[in-house]
Amino acid sequence: MLWALPWTLAGLLAGLVLVPLGARPRLARGECALLFARCPWGPGGALTLGNVILATGPDLEARCATYEHRAGRCRHPAVRLGDHERAHVYQYMVLGPLFVPLYLLCGGVSVRNPFERAADRYAMHGRGWWPWARA
Template sequence: MRHRTRSVLTAINGTTGAGLLLALLSGARVRRGRDGILIAEGYRLRVPPNSCFTVGSVILTRRTAEWLLAEERAALLAHESRHANQYAVLGPLFWPAYWLACGWSISLTRSYGVRNFFERHAGLKDGGYPEDLPLRPWIARLKRR
């Protein structure tokens, strides 16, 4: 998705505004990133526990913007940018869809990411997730029937 289009769509659908509000409430400092992405560094709330996550075109991180923009984290930045693309398409519907996908993944594997459509589409490896986990034993037994 073109970066400018993504930025406009996430601004119109309100998700970037929600990300900026969350940054403000958490005491994070917002800086410009690459390709229309904003980085809110110094996120201080306990939830979620991840080192970074995305809301609209805003990537919120407990670390610094420099940490996220470092070459060795290019894959992580790309992963979070793909989530911004998802927000551009779904807008606020991303939240319930994402949480349903988390529930599905947890029910199958005990991991909210491995079988989550949105995390898979954003790139599991790029986001630091394992590529696959075994299914819970009761699910595996059902598959064998």
Template sequence: MLRPAAFALGVAWAAPWTLCGVLAGVAAMPFGVRARFSRRDCALVFTRWPWGPGGAMTLGNVVLCSGHGLDVDCSTYEHRAGRCTHPPVRLGDHERAHVYQYMLLGPLFVPLYFLCGGITVRNRFERAADRYALHGRGWWPWPAP
């Protein structure tokens, strides 16, 4: 019983950013964006997002994806930066880690994300999302005490 309650609390805590994601997704629907709920990724996914550099961006329990879905392979940030060699990861797994991060940090996620470096390989949130996508664990960006 605790798990569904904790999940619901996390969804509620992330709701301000989720609302931003829903508004952005709905605003883009006249440009061909499609919406569907992904139970696997715990998010409402808007596909065919027409703006930005490509890939995906998470806002609470919403993922804005430039492709046709999250079941595509992508490179980790460290691999792209030439720091190491990683196998490709599923984009949805990486974005699901961000969903979990939002559910725990709620409105604090975005300020903390940018304080940690923004969209770079140095950002602990991105490294944690890559770790989760690679191994299925480790989405939290700080070591356990």
């Protein structure tokens, strides 16, 4: 968690800025993160920064399509948003301050990004959160 601290602090700052706009903080032990729920932006989903998850919904129980499913590459069942975001928390805990530069170099928010595909794999199967793990 210390290794991820720079991004965790950025997430904490973002969450605190969003509190007056309706965001509600609480500990999400299952996700190893501080959750800011009801963040007022965009159509839905979540953003993980270190050990902080900024979510638009009231919790992380929402079901969502995987990146590959949305891109029309395959048919996957919907996954629990919290499981997907927990994979990103684990990725941050290993890569620390390197996570965001590597994430952006790998394609950002995109089906091509191995970080997103790994998070979807973890959400579907409970394993495989490392982007370069054998599937």
